[in-house]
Amino acid sequence: MWSKSSSVVVAYVAVISFLVCAYMCGYLTPLFAGMNIHSDYNLCCTALILVLGALAYLMGAGLPAVMITGSLGAFIALSWGQxxxxxxxxxxxxxxxxxxxxxxxxxxxxxxxxxxxxxxxxxxxxxxxxxxxxxxxxxxxxxxxxxxxxxxxxxxxxxxxxxxxxxxxxxxxxxxxxxxxxx
Amino acid sequence: MGDLSELATLASKHMETWLFYLVALITVPFAFGVLLDRNIIRAGFLLIGVFGGISALFLLLQAQFLAMAQLMIYAVGITLVVVIALMLTNPRMEEDKSPSIPAQKAPAALVGTLLFIALYMAILSEGWGNNSEALSPDNITIIGYSLLTHYALPFEFASILLLIALVGAVMLAKHDHFNSKADIDEIEEETKEISERNEHVVKV
Amino acid sequence: MTSSAVPYNLNEIGKFFLLSGVWLGIIFGAVWAACWAVGMLVPQLILNAYPNDPCALNVANAIRLLTPLVGVMVFIPINAMYMVLAERRGLALFTVRKGPNRVGPDGFLQTAADAVKLLFKENINPHGGDVLMFTLAPIIFFAPSVFGAIPLLAAVTSNHDLFKIVNLPTGIFYVLAMSSIPVVGIVMGGWASNNKYSLVGGLRSAAQAISYEIPLVLAIITTCFLVGSLDVVNIAQMQKGTDNLASFGFLNWNFFGAGAIPHYLDLLMQGKLEGAQVVTSAFWSLALAFCCILLCGIYLTGACAEINRIPFDLPEAESELVSGYNTEYSGIRFAIFFLAEFTNLFIVSTVAVVMWFGGGATPFPGFLDANTFASIATPFNQALAQAGLPPLMDGQTMSGAFWAIFKTYALVYFAILVRGTLPRFRIDQLLDFGWKKLIPLSLILLLAVTYIRELV
Structure with missing residues (x-):
């Protein structure tokens, strides 16, 4: 029923929404704190979103959906709380x-x-x-x-x-x- | 009825963040739609969404005059001109198979991402002398006053620029009728040649 | 034949006025009751039910904030229903016909029946059209007229407390910006219909709106120069006449030079003018009044073109384009287009009333002014106060609303008269008239008014 690309898109959108919501509520901070990268949590989250986006694109998701979701997620991650x-x-x-x-x-x-x-x-x-x-x-x-x-x-x-x-x-x-x- | 305005300010304080994100979540997909929609004329109409969203951002930034000007000039004027140009250059209303040039997609996406990250780093690295006192509500008066005093010269230049652009656009877009005499002569010669050739063909 | 036609027509005119009176009473009463209920009754009931509760106070205030929106929402459909009926009956008067007279008593309910019919019709999507844009177009056409008119509410109700909140500092500029949006809806609908007549109608509308917006905006901006304010409430209140000669009644309106004429008369009566000053001063005041009348004319012409009324109804010229941009529309989407057209007519008339005809001011001092209405309102308010309810009306707001509506409908009838009188322009004549006559004229007037203003 679902083509492969659309299912990848849906999965990507769901993952990014979850990530962003978790980031907005502050649940992701401990995750990145363990990684110990200058405590730039927003940059870490953005990098995660970008990597996931590249993965989704390689798995066959359409470019527009990946770009819109990824850029919105990255935007919220970078600007939230500033x-x-x-x-x-x-x-x-x-x-x-x-x-x-x-x-x-x-x-x-x-x-x-x-x-x-x-x-x-x-x-x-x-x-x-x-x-x-x-x-x-x-x-x-x-x-x-x-x-x-x-x-x-x-x-x-x-x-x-x-x-x-x-x-x-x-x-x-x-x-x-x-x-x-x-x- | 002082509570009314109090409520309004209270609401705006808490609401501004949420309204900002709401507008951003609407504007960015519209912007992507402008670039990626296969139907180019619909992409033109999506511009209204982008410009309307930006106008809403101006309202959030308390720049009412600019928000209204944005609505009038961009969302209606420029969008209509763009849409009409799109209709003129795409008379059969075809859909683009691929709106972007395939070979440039990956490098452009990479460059775009890097540019965005670089801009963001630059924004963060600067310590803005933040001054979040409210703009005076009659900033339209301040704008008008400065435009006609400190910025009178650029204002005049802007008017000259607009005049030149108006005349230039009309001259460029005007259909060339066969105005000059040389053109007409050329056409007459061509028709003469063609008719002679035809006569020749008929004779043979 | 003629001898029998005259009394017959008089009879019809009487019926027309009766119909208008009843409908206007319905509109006025419904809007007033809705605003009263939302702005005063419900908040007071909430506060009575939960006294000393900050949350209830906030809720009551939030409901109070909604009053202007509710007022507009109640007003628009009823008003459009009346205006369609008035237009059909008025046109029938001009062409010596009867007009719709079957549904309800003497055709009173004709448009109510039409509205019901339109709402239950099928929504048809044209083959090959863009369904999303096709659906969005009526909304984009209609929504700005709802939100654009809201600042005018503050002006016509004499800045009533409930409507103060909608009085924006950018005032008339906001109204202009909003009124420029609907053309996008027309072009969108024309393109999404996948029909060449619709497309041509939409493109005509774009060309027309862009070219007539310039003189329209220039006319309003010139008047703002003259008054020195963009704030609609300010503009309306400055035109309020008194019984002094220096700012007498209707002579104080912007239509007659923003008070130049009564000012001159006052100086003349007091004997402050000497020798040649009597003549030069009279000349300049009359010149300013003339400029203002011309400005109002330019505005009305430009507004006619902007809202696609005859003689500028080229986007929907039925003899050339079937029905123009709304050819493919049916059902509720067509109803929205229809509603918006009449609402736009009402709104441009309101703008003209606020800018040139004194807003809610009485034309003659003491004639149906705040005191008269206050004496009408007192028994109602006392009765309500005994029942423990908030007062229904106050004289000042009532008088402002009454006169604003009266003047606005006078302009609407003028538009109907124009529709019954003038033939349609050709597209090249229309653009010629806009670019070669109206725009230069409005620019000249802008210069003239700024110059003469210093001399008066």
């Missing part, structure tokens, strides 16, 4: 990384642009978090974010216009086929 500013910065780093991944791997040019928007947004979260927690009196971070918003809007308009122009000439937006300059 100060609010660090929580926000970690989330922003995660979104930025997702953007980088999408930008380097996407086949469709418009998807690359969407990934860039994602990265710009991650930077915005950073700036707004700084303006909230580092200098609440003058909201300099928010003003910077407003400028980024403006530039992102301009970038989206021009970028999409370029993609449309390319599509008209090449009849495709596949990033692998824009190799006119290749000799």
């Amino acid at each position: 100060e609010p500013l660090i929580r926000y910065l970690t989330l922003s780093a995660l979104l930025f990384t997702i953007g980088v991944y999408g930008m380097t791997t996407s086949r469709n040019a418009v998807r690359v642009l969407m990934s860039i928007e994602l990265m710009l947004n991650a930077v915005n979260i950073n700036l707004v978090a700084f303006s909230r927690y580092v200098d609440p009196g003058f909201v300099r971070g928010q003003i910077f974010a407003i400028f980024i918003l403006t530039v992102a809007a301009a970038e989206a308009a021009v970028g999409l216009a370029i993609v449309l122009a390319i599509y008209r000439n090449a009849q495709t937006v596949d990033m692998e086929k824009f190799n006119l300059l290749k000799w």
Whole structure:
């Protein structure tokens, strides 16, 4: 009834959820304390999640499910119990990384642009978090974010216009086929 | 009715952490969906989820103005433009067999993980001068004041940038009709050649 | 023929007003009762049952916080039912027909029957469409209109204690941001239907909403410049007229230049203006009033396009696109689209009322104002107090709500009149009108208002 990959995915999701819940309730601390690695429990837990993710992928689980579950688990493990500013910065780093991944791997040019928007947004979260927690009196971070918003809007308009122009000439937006300059 | 606002502040103190994690748990899968969904147009619509989640984060950070601007510009404006561009460049509404380039998947995942760990280490290593006093509720006034005094020059530059981007985008996206005379001449010559050839064929 | 048509139509007009009165009474009473029950009755009962219990206090306060949401939730369906009926009967008036008049006494219950019919229809998923997006689209179209309208509640109830909490510092900007979201729902629904008419309707809607949002926002921002505030409660209260000449009744509304005209009249009467000042000052006040009337016009035009009303209903032009973006919808999903359309009409009218027509202020000082309503409310409140229940109404809130609803429905009837009068635009005419006429005009007005404001 279950295909092998989906059962691996379900098992992986269950294990990660259990791990994260146990970590949030503090049950994992003694486990890592026995390992004696600088007492960086959050990093140990993340490493565990990553290793499990790689295992699940090798056992045939789909990449999207592994990536979503693994990154969420790692994010919670890394940010739980930290100060609010660090929580926000970690989330922003995660979104930025997702953007980088999408930008380097996407086949469709418009998807690359969407990934860039994602990265710009991650930077915005950073700036707004700084303006909230580092200098609440003058909201300099928010003003910077407003400028980024403006530039992102301009970038989206021009970028999409370029993609449309390319599509008209090449009849495709596949990033692998824009190799006119290749000799 | 002072208890009402008291309750609100009390709730926000305890709720902020949970709300943050709730928003994060919604936003990150949406972000992955944007990259990995096989149906590219649905991926475009998923952008709304990401931008809406980020707008909610701004609200949690007490940046109401920015949250609203994010909603208006990103979640509606840019998403709509992206979706329309997706529809124009994918007229047959095909599904991507593989949204990512296979050869680059593994290295990109590795680089991404390393980048994330590096960023996290950098974040932790810095001792932020934490200052968690609440933002003044009328920070929209402060933003407006600073934009027109300290940041007046960048503000003006931003307006010029937007104007240039507007004109540039229109020029780039405009369909080239056969405007220039050289084009028309070329086409006429081609048609003449073709018709001559056809006549030749007919004669033979 | 004409001689018989006139009294016949008068009769119909009378019926229309009767119907409107009854329905408005139902709406007003239901919303008021719901807000009273949630905001006052239930908390008081809880506190009476568990006195001195901090947990009960928190629960009571949490329920009190829900009042605005409950008010809106009760209001939206009843209001949409009335508005559909009013629209059909109103259009019938303009075209000398009778309109729906069979269900219930004289067609009073027509839309209730329609609603029941829609709810029991089958939900059909189009073949090859994206079911998830297809289901999400009506929700995305509808939800912002519920949450976007909430700050306006504080403005139209004269900042009542129960509604104070929804008065956000970003005020009108929040309303604008929320009102820009529904277009995403239309595009989504159009695409997910897997139908070319729906898709064209959705794309038209996107083009239209993006281009008309600019003049709409500029008109509102210009008025905010003039008033110097983004806070809807503030804007509404600044327009409140007094019986002084310096801020007389309806002349103090933003529609007439945010108090420029009564201010001028006051100076004139006191003899503080000399020589040429009489003329120049009159000129500038009139110019400011003219600018404000134009701004209101731009807003109403842009709002019409934003909510896809005739003459801007190109996304659902039935003679070209079957029914546009909602061609494939049926059952409750279609009902949600329908509900949201009428709610949006009501909300843009409320925004106009708050921004230009004085919110809940009386047009003439002393006419149906807080004192009148307080004298109406006193016997009710005394009766309730004897039964040990919280007071049902207070004069100020009542007067504010009454006038706000009255003005809003006046604008809604205006929209119905426009629908009965104007033909539909062509898509190129529509975009032309937006980009080449409305946007330059609103930019010019922005400059003019900031300049004239200093001269008045």
